[in-house]
Amino acid sequence: KNFKICVIKGDGIGVEVVNETLRMLKAYEKILKSVNFEFIEAKAGLTEFFNNKDAIPNETIETAKKCDAILFGAITSPKPTEIGEELNKLYKSPILTLRKELDLYSNVRPTIDYNSNIDFVIVRENTEGLYIKEEYYDEENEFAIAKRKISKKGSERIVRFAFDYAISNNRKKVSCIHKSNVLRVTDGLFLKTFEKIAKDEKYRNIIHNDYLVDATAMYIIKSPEMFDVMVTTNLFGDILSDEASALGGGLGLAPSANIGDNYALFEPVHGSAPDIAGQGIANPMATMLCCAMMLDYLKIDSKPIKNAVKRAFLEGNTTADLGGSLNTKEVTDKIIEYLTLE
Ligand code: NAI
Ligand code: MG
DSSP: OEEEEEEEEESTHHHHHHHHHHHHHHHHHHHHOSOEEEEEEOOOSHHHHHHHSOSSOHHHHHHHHHSSEEEEEEOOOOOTTTSHHHHHHHOOOHHHHHHHHTTOOEEEEEEEOTTSSOEEEEEEEOSSBGGGOOEEEETTTTEEEEOOBOOHHHHHHHHHHHHHHHHHTTOOEEEEEEOTTTSTTHHHHHHHHHHHHHTSGGGTTSEEEEEEHHHHHHHHHHOGGGOSEEEEOHHHHHHHHHHHHHHTTOGGGOEEEEEOSSOEEEEESSOOOTTTTTTTOOOOHHHHHHHHHHHHHTTOOOHHHHHHHHHHHHTTOOOGGGTOOOOHHHHHHHHHHHOOOO
8 A cells, every 4th residue: 555655854853863764664664565655755944934934835735735644853943033023924833834724633642651661642632722822911900811712523523532542542541631620611511522422332442531630740740550541621731741751751752643634743742953953863763653653543553663662762772862872873773673573
């Protein structure tokens, strides 16, 4: 079978880690035999912005829409204080634009820690909550208000996504994270929707429960093994997933996915790391784990990639950020060497 992958390398180490990930994927393609990956490159990021005054050209969005999945490296965002007013007005964040244009409403962030049995996934709603950015300041009375939107449709689709994700990834439990004791209307709706969908016959083999977000923040530190899949609203998901990433192997091992009904984009959590860009020492593992998530999405066996990354990690064949002494290319060589079908 033939798969078209839209490849957006971006800036800085984004280019380096994506290049090595594609080299690994080509090696894996040979092992798999029956699948063929076609890489279609598309541009986005700061270099593109300085060249053409457009950080995310329409062509890139069109290319993304024609592909089966998108692999995204990282981009450098311009500092508003450094580029002047005219350019600031023209700048659009590539990742936010893609999320919006492709309606990528679920943000999936696994926490992986090879030294323990922590292995859970946060599914964050990506389009509503406090991120609708409806805020205003009342001059006369000197207060500021932010609106928080929770819709029935938005809640239903993210909750269904979480349960379907649990089924297709062999996970056992979905926990709803909320603050419905205080936010009785908004999170009340979110929790009610969760409980309704959990009863669906399709999900009868998945355990479900719910926790308050503040307690969850504590449990993530104290007993992370109690979690499997968590589903939550936009801001809570943002905060909890950053908290969770501190438990895992750090930025060098943190993959993420942005998934909608028709498109899916996979990107490491880290940025373009200008401090180490161009030196060939960036850790490619996070992007390789993104690639594994992409294969899961495409229903292609990803186990060999996950196992190879884990083995390289456990054997200390890592880059400096994880305490090793290999460079990007050497880590990739090891991972390619470890790729085998079970
Ligand atoms: P960053 O994630 O690029 O770097 C933070 C620190 O972690 C740096 O010391 C860096 O060297 C290190 N690091 C990150 N990834 C690494 C890897 N794979 N291997 C080894 N070390 C790694 O975050 P920072 O410095 O805050 O942002 C740099 C640029 O990236 C900014 O322009 C920012 O806006 C952008 N950014 C882009 C993202 C994206 O494209 N989705 C996400 C986060 C930041
Ligand atoms: Mg964040």
